[in-house]
Amino acid sequence: MNEDQRLQSTQITATPAKPEKDYGQYFQSVYTPPSLKDAKKRGKEEVAYFDDFKIDPRFADMGKGRKFYIRTYGCQMNEHDTEVIAGILMQLGYELTSAVDDANVILLNTCAIRENAENKVFGELGHLKPLKLENPDVLIGVCGCMSQEESVVNKILKTYDQVDMIFGTHNIHRLPEILNEAYMSKEMVIDVWSKEGDVIENLPKVRKGKIKAWVNIMYGCDKFCTYCIVPYTRGKERSRRPADIIQEVRHLAAQGYKEVTLLGQNVNAYGKDFTDMTYGLGELMDELRMIDIPRIRFTTSHPRDFDDHLIEVLAKGGNLVDHIHLPVQSGSTSMLKIMARKYSREHYVELVRKIREAIPTVSLTTDIIVGFPNETEEQFEETLSLFKEIGYEMAFTYIYSPREGTPAAKMEDNVPMEVKKDRLQRLNAVVNEYAAAAMKAYEGQIVEVLVEGESKKNPDVLSGYTAKNKLVNFVGPKAIVGKLVKVKIITTKTWSLNGELIEIVSDQEVGV
Secondary structure, eight states: OOHHHHHHHHHOOOOOOOOOSOGGGGGSOOOOOOOHHHHTOOOOOOOEEEOOOOOOGGGTTTTTTOEEEEEEOSSHHHHHHHHHHHHHHHHTTOEEOSOGGGOSEEEEEEOOSSHHHHHHHHHHHHHHHHHHHHOTTOEEEEEEGGGGOHHHHHHHHHHOTTOOEEEOSSOGGGHHHHHHHHHHOSSOEEEOOSSOOEEEOSOOOOOSSSSEEEEEOEEOOOOOOTTOOHHHHTOSOEEOOHHHHHHHHHHHHHTTOOEEEEEOTTGGGTTTTOSSOOOOHHHHHHHHTTSSOSEEEEEOOOGGGOOHHHHHHHTTOTTBOSEEEOOOBOSOHHHHHHTTOOOOHHHHHHHHHHHHHHOTTOEEEEEEEESOTTOOHHHHHHHHHHHHHHTOSEEEEEEOOOOTTSGGGGSOOOSOHHHHHHHHHHHHHHHHHHHHHHHHTTTTOEEEEEEEEEOSSOTTSEEEEOTTOOEEEEEOOGGGTTSEEEEEEEEEOSSEEEEEEEEEEOGGGSOO
16 A cells, blocks of 8 residues: 555544543544644533543453553643553553663654654654664554644654554543554554543553652643644643542642642633533632642643632642742733733733732743744833843743644744844843842742752752742752752752752641
8 A cells, every 4th residue: 555545544534423421432443633623613512521441351461561662742741641641551561661672662742832842753753763664563653732733644644654553632541442453453543533522530640750740630722822732732621620639639648749730731721611610720729728738839821811819829828839830922912912812911910910919929930932923123122021020030932933723823924033043042141130130049048848859960969849949959868859858058050059958847847
């Protein structure tokens, strides 16, 4: 079969039906590529909840004597998806390996936010081709956000015949069925859902470490910022039920975890899709702060959904950390309008005023894009002035790159690359200045640090983070890894603090 025939035969498939509340529906053999047209539709169908995930007995020994390797790209959500994928694979009997050459199943869990991330994945697929030629029995799969893009799937079909399977972000729970089909089929298996709306509970997870954990509280995004592919790759907003989240956090606390980060593409839109009750992120945080776990944080927020009740709850403190990541993207109201951010500079500044009034110790960080289509020098200067007005302690900064399928991709990318790079450099100079000043203020202070392990640069030094997410390096015994300690800051750098160990905080002294 030639590549054109292969492309045609793979795409002539049934569109997956909306699963009814019968778990057997999850194991139908339906394979279909993504459709951007379908992904743009936002149905009003009710979100279905399933809380009885289990491995089909047919696949119980599938992984016996086999190993798997997962390479993860992108955000915390992808990292958390990898934890679930690993959990399912281990329930199937597979063993984790850190050596790609030793794996029987190789998965690339991908990110679609920026072009550079996609190019890395395609480069890695190229590197895997010799491995596939040497060992035809190894299964190579692509999953995550890139899998939800039509153009990506078509490119893989035409160019990367070493790939055995592609599955998306909405149907990770179908991995046993997908693997089974990949083992039996001579063709590439594609199982990507463009229509979504379900929440699957009780999925197994293999978490990294025993200190910090991610807890997904919702999926998807309905904001449709003009530059962003996420609403198409992650689907519409679907919130988990509060009881399931609270139970998971309680379980993590009982296991000895010291920090939980609540995840969502637009985390403070949590609960807006509930039709049977009024319950948002503020209500959830108010309940979680009563759990005996030292730190609870969340990411990532959208300024439009950051309401007064959430601010009121966060001001109660306790285990709710006083660090908020609040992406602004631009300091220009006219540019924010083109980006479809649905707030103005004035609205954002007022929101920050309310947060700081309620939480005087708050540390604010942000995301900023430069070089968006039609961005003028004056609009960029507004971004610089906003950064200084807010006084952020850190920012993730990016040059705009178009993502196929988004409204911005149809705009003329009329800011020259040399201008984009110049603006990024000027912005980063301000970011570095403010970050260094924020760190300098810690000199001589005693801070509480959650010790995560050895420093990446020096195994004789330990490192960890404060509640405000500041990296601290210090010398201490390995036995305190995973504990909260007091460290006196001696010297400061732009992105880290150096200190000396003062005392270990007992478990009875932390939390609420």
